[in-house]
Amino acid sequence: KGGSDAKAREVCKPLNLSVRGMGGEHTAIGADGTCDISPRSRFCIKEAEIITALYNGIKNLKAEEDRL
Numbered sequence: 001k002g003g004s005d006a007k008a009r010e011v012c013k014p015l016n017l018s019v020r021g022m023g024g025e026h027t028a029i030g031a032d033g034t035c036d037i038s039p040r041s042r043f044c045i046k047e048a049e050i051i052t053a054l055y056n057g058i059k060n061l062k063a064e065e066d067r068l
Contacts (some may be wrong), residue, residue: 017057
């Protein structure tokens with residue numbers, strides 16, 4: 001909440017995650033912070049790696065949000 005596209009991308013980029021608005025690619029995150037998070041890697045990646053990346057990304061986003 002109160003975050004920005006740039007901040008969300010800053011936190012997610014090192015974790016190889018993509019951030020986009022709920023309207024799909026190239027849309028801004030919602031005013032309330034609602035967004036879609038997905039792995040950047042789409043090929044040659046195991047499902048367990050995808051889940052781990054998503055978990056770590058969400059955990060870091062939550063920590064950043066709590067810090068604000």
